[in-house]
Amino acid sequence: MNSRKAFLPPRRILMGPGPSDVATRVLEAMARPTIGHLDPDFIFLMDHIKAQLQYAFRTANPLTMPVSGPGTAGMESCIANLVEPGDVIVVCQNGVFGGRLKAMAVRCGATVVHVEDEWGRAVSPSGLESALRSNPAASVVAFVQAETSTGALSDAAALAKVAERYECLTIVDAVTSLGGSPLEVDAWGLDAVYSGTQKCLSCAPGLSPITMSDRAMARVAHRRTPVQSWFMDVNLVTGYWGSGTQRSYHHTAPINALYGLNEALLMLQEEGLLAAWARHKQNHLALKAGLEVLGLEFVAPRSERLPQLNAVRVPDEINEARVRQRLLEEYSLEIGAGLGALAGKVWRIGLMGYSSRRENIMACLSALGQVLTYEGLCVSATEAQAEADRALRQPTLP
Amino acid sequence: MNSRKAFLPPRRILMGPGPSDVATRVLEAMARPTIGHLDPDFIFLMDHIKAQLQYAFRTANPLTMPVSGPGTAGMESCIANLVEPGDVIVVCQNGVFGGRLKAMAVRCGATVVHVEDEWGRAVSPSGLESALRSNPAASVVAFVQAETSTGALSDAAALAKVAERYECLTIVDAVTSLGGSPLEVDAWGLDAVYSGTQKCLSCAPGLSPITMSDRAMARVAHRRTPVQSWFMDVNLVTGYWGSGTQRSYHHTAPINALYGLNEALLMLQEEGLLAAWARHKQNHLALKAGLEVLGLEFVAPRSERLPQLNAVRVPDEINEARVRQRLLEEYSLEIGAGLGALAGKVWRIGLMGYSSRRENIMACLSALGQVLTYEGLCVSATEAQAEADRALRQPTLP
Structure with a gap:
């Protein structure tokens, strides 16, 4: 360059x-x-984005807005507002992002009760329950609904029910689920949920949609100490993203990124949220059928799989980095490497948002089949595509 | 809509x-x-942006990069990394943003020594010196070079010299100065400087370029406590924005916003940094000449004025909000209101980056003159434009 x-x-x-x-x-x-970010037209857009995010999150929470930063900033916004020094928080970890939740809670001065599940498996509600039983002082439970590092989907409704029995608020990572698979903020009683724009909403990265229940907002209002981050303090941010035409300046919103988010949310509304969930599911089944023909095995068991993130084990004796490099250089196709404990051991193949399309499934199976053949495996890209095609012809699941 | x-x-x-x-x-x-944010082409772009930011900041600091958030996130990144509980920090305040620095330092557990200067005036080096003399435990000095709330420009070089005599690191707000008026990070010995992209760089808002000296990085490396924000911890962020082809994932950078920043920095290089400073100065003098014909007085005295942000007092008996509204609705021209102590009392007229052009000066004087006439003042837009035109014909200042 x-x-x-x-x-x-x-x-x-x-x-x-x-x-x-x-x-x-x-x-x-x-x-x-x-x-301008205080232009009446922009304030109108902010309200419109909030309403569309409520639709995507299936919530009526007034505090539903995009944080002006990536998903990591949304994650920290939830932790920093709901956790204060001395609090006991139960963090469930079954991959990289649960570990990040834990690290952030520690930096907020919390005592963390760490519940571990196997990487690649869903978070176990009974494991959470026993942690809560032995830690009656716990006031918050945090877990990842959709573990992007392993492709495992946890049962957020069940976990939230357990948390509620122990009068704990829930913080839920929905970075990879929002817009791609069922997420029912109100029906499941989730309290603070954060996501990202570059996954199933298919915007450019850089924004983190979050929503907080009235219960969560009441907790923030009754904190003993100020939120340690001024930038992330929802008491201040709501003055800017709040309702009415009088907005108090807090920071300057990323105007053009929000134009993009608005357009992506419009696409979601046009398709319909339930139809988007069904599309992700069906395309996953098609890709899965093809990947299995190529001999690739999923990390997560069938009932605990995220449709939008297919983590599969790298076959023995295959140089995983070289395969990704060839896919990128020769087919301009990006797939993901493993993270953390799974680094070098898995590929993560996303079918998220606008990427979840028939032609992408076919391009991926074709390119991957070809490269694996060059690398010495005896597989057929043609058969893999035929299998995927068959799966796509099945009637759409409910 | x-x-x-x-x-x-x-x-x-x-x-x-x-x-x-x-x-x-x-x-x-x-x-x-x-x-993808780990695509070799994107890593190449990251390096290129870092080099261009070093050019704009006039620094060789290896830690020079855009924070993935607005200027407020850049401000908090500097404070959160360099300040820890128990530290004594001197914060100079001469407007809204000094107050924000103070609030953030308090939330990081620091003891803040607050040095106040009149709003609309530069920060006084002697005031800083006497605060440092009486607070020998101080380890950091924070001040705003270019106060966007008042249009006052402070002498960052002089303030940094005072801080250095007392062995304090400096945190400097250059949100409105970067690319628009002299800023010499290395020559002046500034330690942590943050800016925004939506001012004199004329990008969309949402990114905050920062730079930190080796001294500042050494301070971070020897902290007694972890940085309280995981998202902002430069120890972690440098693994992502650092050098070499191996980058460790920290968050997902706002890819498309960075395409824009790269292009804006390219425009700055094409024009030349010194030429950009001179353009801002000359256009300021032209606008000033015109505004004075309209009878408007500056908040800051002549020698303490920011060329890119012209804060002028609203004439008595003029409804300041109505004037701004008419400018917006009838001329599609946005000027700023006062903030904090100056709310309702001043207008803030920016001539920043790509907005700092002859046609904008003329459009502003024409529209403002017309609206003030409608509002009952006896002023001549034509004369104001003629005066501005005369100033623009003067030889460019060095």
Whole structure:
């Protein structure tokens, strides 16, 4: 790249753990003229985005908005607002992101009760229950609904029920589930849920939609100590993202990124949330059928699999990094590597949002089958695609 | 706005305190296809952005990068990394943003020595010196070089010299100065400097370029306690934004926003940093000449004025909000209101980055002159423009 020339990115097929493919209309929305963040037209847009996020989260929570930072900032916003020094918080970990929740809670001065489940498995409600039984002082339970590092889907409704029995608030990581698989914030009684825009919403990365229940907001209002982060303090942020035409300045929102989010949420509304969930499910089954023909095994057992993130074990004697590199260089196809304990052992193949399309499934099976053949495995890309095609012809699941 | 229709923002002339007008080529850059944040092409772009930010900050600091959040996140990143519980920090306040620095330092557990200067005036080096003399335990000095709330420019070089004599690190707010007026991170010995992208760099808002000296990084490395924010901890962030091709995942960078920043930094390189400073200065003098013909007085004295942010007092008996509203509705021109102690008393007229152009000066003087006439003042927009035109014909200042 010449230092005096524009950066012209290659066109990729994004089938890693995120970002996912961004639709042209979302890209174009981000290129519309920037306006002021206190402009009446922008305030109107903020309200519209909030309403659309309520639709996506299935919630009526007034505090439903995008944090002006990536998913990691949304995660820390939930922890920093709901946890204070001396609190006891139960953190369930079954992958990388549960570990991150734990690290953040420790930095907020909490005593963390760590409940571990096997990587690649769902979080066990009975494990959570026994931790709560032995830690009656616990006031918050945090867990990851959709573990992007392993492809495991946990039963958020069941976990929230256990937490409620012990009068704990729940903090839920829905980074990879929002817009892609069932998430019912109100029906399941979740208290603080955060997500990202670059997964099943298929926006550019950089924003973190969050929602907090009235119970959670009451907890924040009655804190003994100020929220340790001024930037993330929802007491201050709500003055900016709150309702009415009078907004108090807190920071400057990322205007153009929000144009993109608005357009992506519009696409979700046009398709319908339930239809989007069904599409992710069906496309997952098709990809799975093809991957199995290629001899690849899933990390998570069938009933605990995230449809939008397919983590499969790398076959013995295959150089996993070289396969990814060839896919990128020769097919302009990105798939993800393993993270943490699974580094070097798995591939993570995303079918998220706008990436969850028939042509991507076929391109992936074709390219992966071809590269695995070059690398010495005896597999048939053609058969894998035929199997996927068959799965796609099945009637859509409810 | 129909809830099922795209958001089509109006085209504004942005002459408030930011965001400033974003050039079409920067908007277009943000609409390029999203690629993965660990893609070799993206890592190349990260390195390129870091080098261009070093150019803009006039520094060789290896830690020079955009924080994935707005200027407020950059401010808190500097405070949270360099301040820990029990530290004594001197915060100079001469406007809204000094107050914010103080609030953040308190939330990091610091004891804050508060040095106040009049709003609209520069920070006084002698005031800082006497605070340091009486507080020998102080280890950090924080101040705002360019107070966006008042239009006052402080002498960062002089303040840094005082701080150095007392062996204090400096945290400097350069949100509104970077790319618009002299800022010499290395020559002045500044330790932690943060900025925003929506001011004189004329990108969309949402990123905060920061730079930290080796001295500052050594301080972070020898902290007694972990940085309280996991998201902002530079020990972790440098693994992601650091050098070499091996980057460790920390969060997902806002890819498309960074395409825009890269393009804006390219524009700065094409013009040349010193030429950009000179343009801001000359355009300020032209606008000032015109505003004075309209009878408007500056808040800051001549030698303490920020060229890119012109804060002028609202004339008696003028309804300041109505004037701004008319400018927006009838001329699609945005200027800023007062903040904090100056709310309702001043207008803040920005000439930042791509907004700092001849046609904007003329449009502003014409519209403002017209509206003030409608509101009952006896002023001449034509004369104001002629005066500005005369100033623009003066030879460029060094």
